[in-house]
Amino acid sequence: MIAEIVSVGTEILMGNIVNTNATFLAEQCAALGISCFYQQVVGDNEDRLSEAFKTALGRSDIVIVSGGLGPTEDDLTKETAAKVCGKKLVTHEPSRKALIEYFNKRNIPFTDNNYKQADMPEDSIVIDNPNGTAPGVIIPYEDKRIILMPGPPGEMIPMFNDSIKPYLKKMSPVTIYSVTVKETGIGESCAEELIKDLIDTQTNPTIATYAKVGEVHLRVSAMAKNKKEAMKLISPVVKEIKKRFGKHVYTTDESVTLEEAIVKKLKKKEYTITFAESCTGGMLSSRLVNVPGVSDVYKSGYVTYANKAKRKILGVSKKTLKEYGAVSEECAYEMAFGAAKAADADVAIAITGIAGPDGGSDEKPVGTVYIGCCINGEATVSKYLFSGNRTKIRETTVATALRMIWSALA
Amino acid sequence: MIAEIVSVGTEILMGNIVNTNATFLAEQCAALGISCFYQQVVGDNEDRLSEAFKTALGRSDIVIVSGGLGPTEDDLTKETAAKVCGKKLVTHEPSRKALIEYFNKRNIPFTDNNYKQADMPEDSIVIDNPNGTAPGVIIPYEDKRIILMPGPPGEMIPMFNDSIKPYLKKMSPVTIYSVTVKETGIGESCAEELIKDLIDTQTNPTIATYAKVGEVHLRVSAMAKNKKEAMKLISPVVKEIKKRFGKHVYTTDESVTLEEAIVKKLKKKEYTITFAESCTGGMLSSRLVNVPGVSDVYKSGYVTYANKAKRKILGVSKKTLKEYGAVSEECAYEMAFGAAKAADADVAIAITGIAGPDGGSDEKPVGTVYIGCCINGEATVSKYLFSGNRTKIRETTVATALRMIWSALA
Numbered sequence: 001m002i003a004e005i006v007s008v009g010t011e012i013l014m015g016n017i018v019n020t021n022a023t024f025l026a027e028q029c030a031a032l033g034i035s036c037f038y039q040q041v042v043g044d045n046e047d048r049l050s051e052a053f054k055t056a057l058g059r060s061d062i063v064i065v066s067g068g069l070g071p072t073e074d075d076l077t078k079e080t081a082a083k084v085c086g087k088k089l090v091t092h093e094p095s096r097k098a099l100i101e102y103f104n105k106r107n108i109p110f111t112d113n114n115y116k117q118a119d120m121p122e123d124s125i126v127i128d129n130p131n132g133t134a135p136g137v138i139i140p141y142e143d144k145r146i147i148l149m150p151g152p153p154g155e156m157i158p159m160f161n162d163s164i165k166p167y168l169k170k171m172s173p174v175t176i177y178s179v180t181v182k183e184t185g186i187g188e189s190c191a192e193e194l195i196k197d198l199i200d201t202q203t204n205p206t207i208a209t210y211a212k213v214g215e216v217h218l219r220v221s222a223m224a225k226n227k228k229e230a231m232k233l234i235s236p237v238v239k240e241i242k243k244r245f246g247k248h249v250y251t252t253d254e255s256v257t258l259e260e261a262i263v264k265k266l267k268k269k270e271y272t273i274t275f276a277e278s279c280t281g282g283m284l285s286s287r288l289v290n291v292p293g294v295s296d297v298y299k300s301g302y303v304t305y306a307n308k309a310k311r312k313i314l315g316v317s318k319k320t321l322k323e324y325g326a327v328s329e330e331c332a333y334e335m336a337f338g339a340a341k342a343a344d345a346d347v348a349i350a351i352t353g354i355a356g357p358d359g360g361s362d363e364k365p366v367g368t369v370y371i372g373c374c375i376n377g378e379a380t381v382s383k384y385l386f387s388g389n390r391t392k393i394r395e396t397t398v399a400t401a402l403r404m405i406w407s408a409l410a
Numbered sequence: 411m412i413a414e415i416v417s418v419g420t421e422i423l424m425g426n427i428v429n430t431n432a433t434f435l436a437e438q439c440a441a442l443g444i445s446c447f448y449q450q451v452v453g454d455n456e457d458r459l460s461e462a463f464k465t466a467l468g469r470s471d472i473v474i475v476s477g478g479l480g481p482t483e484d485d486l487t488k489e490t491a492a493k494v495c496g497k498k499l500v501t502h503e504p505s506r507k508a509l510i511e512y513f514n515k516r517n518i519p520f521t522d523n524n525y526k527q528a529d530m531p532e533d534s535i536v537i538d539n540p541n542g543t544a545p546g547v548i549i550p551y552e553d554k555r556i557i558l559m560p561g562p563p564g565e566m567i568p569m570f571n572d573s574i575k576p577y578l579k580k581m582s583p584v585t586i587y588s589v590t591v592k593e594t595g596i597g598e599s600c601a602e603e604l605i606k607d608l609i610d611t612q613t614n615p616t617i618a619t620y621a622k623v624g625e626v627h628l629r630v631s632a633m634a635k636n637k638k639e640a641m642k643l644i645s646p647v648v649k650e651i652k653k654r655f656g657k658h659v660y661t662t663d664e665s666v667t668l669e670e671a672i673v674k675k676l677k678k679k680e681y682t683i684t685f686a687e688s689c690t691g692g693m694l695s696s697r698l699v700n701v702p703g704v705s706d707v708y709k710s711g712y713v714t715y716a717n718k719a720k721r722k723i724l725g726v727s728k729k730t731l732k733e734y735g736a737v738s739e740e741c742a743y744e745m746a747f748g749a750a751k752a753a754d755a756d757v758a759i760a761i762t763g764i765a766g767p768d769g770g771s772d773e774k775p776v777g778t779v780y781i782g783c784c785i786n787g788e789a790t791v792s793k794y795l796f797s798g799n800r801t802k803i804r805e806t807t808v809a810t811a812l813r814m815i816w817s818a819l820a
Binding site: 010011012013014015016017018019020022023024025026027028029030036037038039040041042043045048052055070071072073074102105106108109111113114130131132152154158208210275277279280281282283284285286288289290292293294295298299300301302303304305306308309312313343356357358390391394 | 422423424425426427428429430432433434435436437438439440446447448449450451452453455458462465597598599600602603609618619620621623685687689690691692693694695696698699700702703704705708709710711712713714715716718719722723753766767768794795796797798799800801802804805
């Protein structure tokens with residue numbers, strides 16, 4: 001089965017946004033064992049959209065489209081796809097009701113142009129969108145399919161995971177089953193070296209590595225008649241990878257994030273955690289709070305951006321701030337201790353650094369970050385020098401802090 | 411002049427890497443006033459490459475290609491492009507010499523397959539690559555061009571900036587200039603309704619709307635001989651849009667974010683701000699801290715996830731928590747007051763809500779969020795019901811809080 005990814009949007013053609021949707025969909029197709037030979041990007045223009053869909057239907061079995069499903073006149077994806085497939089648009093009552101409800105719930109004035117989002121090509125499958133107003137739709141065309149999804153990743157990704165993925169799984173004649181080993185603390189090239197012999201001799205299962213910020217995911221995929229047969233091929237390879245990466249492996253469950261693994265581990269140890277953040281300004285805390293049920297282990301956290309806040313909330317001494325400065329090993333140490341005490345927590349992470357673009361010096365250039373980690377009254381501080389812009393430095397700092405927490409707990 | 415971007419590489423088709431080359435090239439073309447109606451991604455396969463080039467040459471004047479110029483057998487881009495254009499490959503002596511020098515300089519063993527990187531289509535312009543082994547090449551085809559560049563961004567970007575950009579500039583007769591009006595508080599469909607007459611009559615300049623979480627960006631673009639002429643066309647339209655959207659407009663500078671506009675406004679009013687976050691867990695604080703120089707207005711913030719933290723840090727009364735619960739108007743009110751007092755800040759935003767998936771009830775379903783805003787001792791609380799998953803609810807809450815801050819300050 002061959003799929004083709006079509007991304008619709010002038011913003012992509014103008015270079016305003018990076019086409020991460022195509023990357024996500026390509027990765028998902030690969031994981032499902034669906035070949036992908038082409039990707040296209042096209043703007044909100046009927047003739048060009050029509051040409052793109054016809055070209056794609058001529059050479060691929062499944063055309064996966066994202067973008068252009070909104071309420072405005074620009075949004076032509078659904079109308080054009082329906083025309084290409086020779087389908088009329090008819091009002092889909094459940095979608096119409098859901099739309100009105102969506103607006104009522106939010107107390108947003110409803111404008112008539114929104115109704116077009118409830119018009120669907122006849123004989124198609126409508127896919128619910130709990131995260132936005134435009135539903136998805138699967139349009140059959142001969143023995144092929146055009147699948148339309150909304151463009152915003154926050155709507156497209158959950159829709160793909162919840163509805164499209166199971167649909168594609170059923171369509172695919174062979175089963176590809178994957179297990180993803182996620183590790184933190186070993187970089188991509190190093191990780192590849194560690195399992196080079198396994199990668200070089202791979203046929204079935206295959207191993208693919210995916211570098212993420214602060215982590216590497218290794219996907220072991222096998223093609224087989226059923227899950228049981230696939231797992232027979234996968235299990236020994238996963239076991240070997242886990243052996244080589246040791247405690248750096250935090251999960252072998254595709255859906256589990258590093259912060260979820262951390263929360264689970266904290267619960268098991270009956271530990272509570274707190275954060276004292278300066279340059280990351282709440283980003284680390286926010287990552288952990290993304291985990292449902294975090295309230296069992298996380299009670300309070302502090303953004304101590306000013307020196308006065310570091311003193312008042314965390315009890316960092318005036319002397320430390322004066323002699324070593326706020327961005328120093330000494331300050332990170334006192335911040336970690338102070339946070340643990342203030343929140344009465346078993347684990348405390350303290351972050352202080354220079355995210356730039358200003359504030360750097362020869363001695364402490366932009367990117368200098370100290371991360372303190374206090375567990376049961378024992379604190380350690382690590383110094384880092386990260387590169388990139390302000391956002392990149394802050395994101396790398398948070399990824400590094402999560403890795404440190406995992407290492408400390410594992 | 412119409413350009414088309416073709417990215418060559420199995421890694422992109424498999425979702426192993428994000429296609430940032432296409433984003434860079436698209437943005438560059440837009441800035442040069444070159445229209446881009448299509449992007450393609452294709453693997454290292456002769457038939458499919460050939461089809462991609464023929465399709466592109468059929469509808470575009472310039473085909474900009476990156477990837478597949480390396481020394482291995484997989485790399486077929488140059489060979490295929492030459493064939494499509496009916497050109498023979500001949501050894502390009504300067505490239506051959508440069509290649510050998512490159513290897514000698516770095517003390518890397520030279521393998522014979524590298525010579526193929528010095529074979530160039532006849533009648534073409536060879537582009538020096540100081541950052542790698544594969545030169546770029548511009549192949550003429552009738553009155554059109556295929557431009558080939560290496561795939562690694564570290565080689566492609568400098569090659570584009572140093573050689574291809576000046577070449578394209580000479581070819582392009584017009585310049586496109588844009589101004590982006592950014593507003594918050596009016597949704598996309600409503601925003602379009604407000605300027606429907608302007609959009610309907612647009613020719614030059616044109617207006618495009620881009621929906622972001624909690625905001626809408628309206629880009630006004632004009633085609634003209636130079637920037638001054640373009641601005642003459644753009645300015646009256648921008649003025650009219652600003653008039654219609656009033657104080658909802660927070661900037662007309664493409665590079666300014668809503669949080670930057672807020673920090674600027676706070677500085678102007680000499681206000682400080684603080685946050686007390688429950689379900690967003692630091693996400694709002696983190697957004698503001700992304701602004702360089704935020705330290706002038708932001709000193710400290712609080713993540714008060716547990717009831718005890720709300721009491722201890724913010725002084726929320728036991729009675730309020732018992733009678734109305736933590737997710738209530740009363741609690742948001744006391745949190746906002748308490749945060750302003752604790753941080754000695756002029757503005758305080760308090761967030762308390764149920765992000766789910768658990769914790770909802772009939773009375774307070776998942777997605778119920780109260781946002782309190784205290785300015786100079788006067789507090790107001792707004793109630794919202796957001797939908798989506800945990801992440802979506804938290805992101806919408808943060809976007810709404812930023813909109814509230816902007817409205818309160820504007």
